[in-house]
Amino acid sequence: MTTSYPVPRDDAQLVVFDFDHTLYDGDSGSHLFAWLIKRNPLRMLAALLITPLFGPLVAMLPTRRFGISGYVWIATFGLHKAREFNSIIDQYVLKHEPEIRSKLLPHALGVFAAHRRAGDRVVVATGAPPELARAILAFVAHQGVPVIGSEVGPRLGAVGATRHCHNEEKMRMLRERGYCDIAIAYSDSTADLPLLKAARAPVVVNPKHSRVEYFRKVLPAGTPILNWGCVGRGGDPLAN
Template sequence: MLAVFDMDGTLLDGDSTAVWLWERVKQSPVRLLAALAVLPVALPMVALPSTRRAGASVLLWIATAGLSERQLAASCERFAQALRSGRNSLTWKAQALSVLEDHAQAGDRIVVVTAAPTCLAKALLDTLDRPVELLGTSLKPVLGGWVADIHCRHQRKCQALAQAGHGARWTYAYTDSLDDLPLLRAAERPVIVKGGKAAERKLLRAGLQNARAAAW
């Protein structure tokens, strides 16, 4: 069986990319001033699905300008080690890790598919020491910084899974967001990890009669 997990908000209790970028930006007065200057434009872009990739790329470029590929990987690794030692604001969700461990013990294949940059997600997931496959957003160098190349969100997550050899259907899907509706619709047992009646109503309105809401 194949169990597919989102990462930010599902396995983690926040947005790893946003926290990582902020940690990088606030270390440099120049980066901080540049980020504050573009925030009024970039944040509304990030909020809209149609412009999310472009808005995120602007902030990503500011935070990574001047980094080589090796330095980019090192920055992600330092961030992951800060998470491991409790030195940043992110934490893994205990219930999520318990469910992930249950799938591992059952012999299920586990894939984490996330909109976070692959280099960042890999560094974070490596701290768990669990057998998971990763599919994330690829980055490319532009004018001395890094921007999103193929943004792994919404329908693109399903395409990434298909290209990785997992087909068009899976047994389980776990996410905190209906932006992952294509991922949920392709699952036999979709779960949105927000409990309560409001989450259940959203699932019903989306036509996911076989879905359930879980309080993680």
């Protein structure tokens, strides 16, 4: 049964959600690219060969994006258009529906739905491919929500990010699409500090334990730091 939500008014408050570790328990893009690699023995071999070089790069924040790009190139080699890549994403999501559904965080989805029922302008802004977030949200009757994500295109015989929806770039991409006056923002990551600081009411959800105190220092006093059901992550637990 399809859930019906009111159409937000132009003056409705703007609410922005991150996706990974906020609505979804984990890194949805990594799960996709791991599947693409594991289903092909040659891709698996190539990934193993580059791991001594690229593995340490992924482990360090300043070089993480470059390290991940090596695995993304292996995972998508032979694809030449964003349309082809999106078709693969849709196949992946349908094939793994039960597993993906289990990673959607029920409390997070409840907050997400409550904003939509209230008539708020709800937007998802994610570093993942936008088609991936759209396809996953469609499982839980949240199709139609605007999704801004990393843009992809041809790259050296494969598909790669041509514009990464991350950090300050995420804010630029939101503004370009007219999402400027942010009332509430939800995210787990210090990479989203520009987003959280831009919001009148930032909410940190499911942060790494090691980043909780940092969030308390750099965000306004009293900013909620919550755990919405991500095991192994920080934040105040949900009330029973």
